[in-house]
Amino acid sequence: MMCFHGGNRRVYNRLGGPSTAPTDSSKNQKVCYHWRAGKCNRYPCRFLHGEVPDPSAAAAAATANGSGSPKRFSDDSGFSGPAARRGPNYKKTRVRKTEKVCTFWMQGQCTHGDRCKFLHSWSLGEGFALLNHLDGHQEFVTGICWPGSETLYSGSRDGTVRAWNTSSGECVSVVNLGGEVGCMINEGAWVFVGIPNVVKAWNTQTNSDFTLSGPVGQVYAMATSDDLLLAGSQDGTILAWKFNALTNNFDPAASLKGHTRAVVSLVVGAKKRLYSASVDHSIKVWSLDTLQCLQTLTEHIDVVMSLLCWEQFLLSCSLDQTIKVWVATEDGSLEVTHTHSEEHGLLILRGMHDMESKPVLLCACNDNSVRLYDLPSFSERGKIFAKQDIRAIEVGPDGSGLFFTGDGTGFKVYKWAEAEAIATS
Structure with missing residues (x-):
């Protein structure tokens, strides 16, 4: 003008x-x-x-x-x-x-409107949108899982597991476990919750539940492989239980020792390999056939917080502000093929495909944000922000385009847009 x-x-x-x-x-x-x-x-x-x-x-x-x-x-x-x-x-x-x-703006009190130099949004980037923000927990959300039914579950350091109706977004029940939830996973109809000194197991179809004892201290990580349930505990031990179909119960199967401090991430990869990450700065590779340690990876210089298996690669993130991509050599051992650096420590890695079937990496950092990257290029797709550290990220069923981020105020539901919607927006 x-x-x-x-x-x-x-x-x-x-x-x-x-x-x-x-x-x-x-x-x-x-x-x-x-x-x-x-x-x-x-x-x-x-x-x-x-x-x-x-x-x-x-x-x-x-x-x-x-x-x-x-x-x-x-x-x-x-x-x-x-x-x-x-x-x-x-x-x-x-x-x-x-x-x-x-x-x-977070408090609903910004008077600058469009003239404010700070963001009035929980995200940056295109192709995804916030669908809902579900509140109710009093502490950090540390686990989210969706068995594929009409109910989604979230666990928190407030010692509760909440069940949410996926259609209405309403909390339909609250279970008080009497201890902080360190992690949650699901396998089929089963939901497993790690709390201090025990693992709780629920079958959402039969409503049967079990208490699995053995861990020493908080259970921070779990994984499943065939009929095995594995849990990493605060004392550095990985415990394994085997489901017994005859007794409809979980029998103790093994105790894997090697880490000197808490195990905080477990993931099962190809060739029946189990990967464990620890506060002791190391990653261990285990054979699920022999339950023996095959290799110890020590390239990170701080706590290794999360692991992700993607095709033939293993990805790891650490408080040392790096993501490392590992690939198997000819003799079967793993070595770093790429290192991506961030400005902050990294807490969680999750992978998914957007609605165009493009692989996307979600990385939670300890600056209250999640970075979204295209793989394998690591070109940035966007950022998600929160009031506090994001301690849980989970993805919905294949093809749903849904993913969830949990922090100290509850958890948010995001969805990738359809390719046609992006083209016409």
Whole structure:
């Protein structure tokens, strides 16, 4: 908009340069009041439906691209699409945003609106959207699982497991376990919950439940393989139970020792391999046939927080601010083939496919955020923010496009958009 001040009167020039109309028709040089409000229905209208760009901005653009013509926009049309149709105060409210959520907006108290330099959103990026935010837990959410029924389960350090109706988003029941939930997983109809010194097992179809004793301290990680349930505990031991179909119970099967401090992540990979990550900075590779340790990986220099098996690769993340990608050599041992560095410590890795079947890596950092990356390029897809550290990430059933992030205020439900929706947005 080009605006000249003459006393208290403003005169707006026509698009394309100075007006050549006679002075007695200067009333036609005014911008239509109704057009600015998006309500003009007169055709033709005797007032202007457009405004002249600020010449100082055009000059700055020419300087920026080192040419004598204005810098063109990304669509190479010379216009910015919808932004070109915004009202005369658009330039005054356009603010360069920082990648930080406004703390006042979180509390519903920000008075700056669009002029705020901080984000008024829980995410950055395209192709996914927040569907719901489910509150109720009083402490960090540490586990989320969805057996595929109409009920989703969440566990928390507040010592409870909550069941949520996936259609209404309402909490339908609360179970008080009497101890902090360290982790949750599900296998088929079974839901397993790790709390101090025990693992709780529920069958959501038969409503049967079991208490599996043996762990020493908090159970931070669990995994399943065939008929085995494995749990990593605070004392560094990995316990295994085998499901007995005859007795409909879980029998103790083995105790895997080797870590010197707490086991915080377990994942089962190809060739019947179990991978364990520990506070002792190491990753151990175990054979599920022999239950023996095959290799110890020590390239991380801080706590190894999470592991992920993706095709033939093993991915690990650590508080040392790195993600390492491991691949098997000819002799079967693992070595690092790529290291991705972050500015903050990393807490959780999860992998999924978007609605175009593209692989996406979700990485929770200890700055209250989740980074989303395309694999294998590690090009950034977006960021998700929270008020507190995100201690749980889980993905929905294949093809659903759903994923969940849990923090100290509850958990949020996100969904990838269909390819057609992204193309037309």
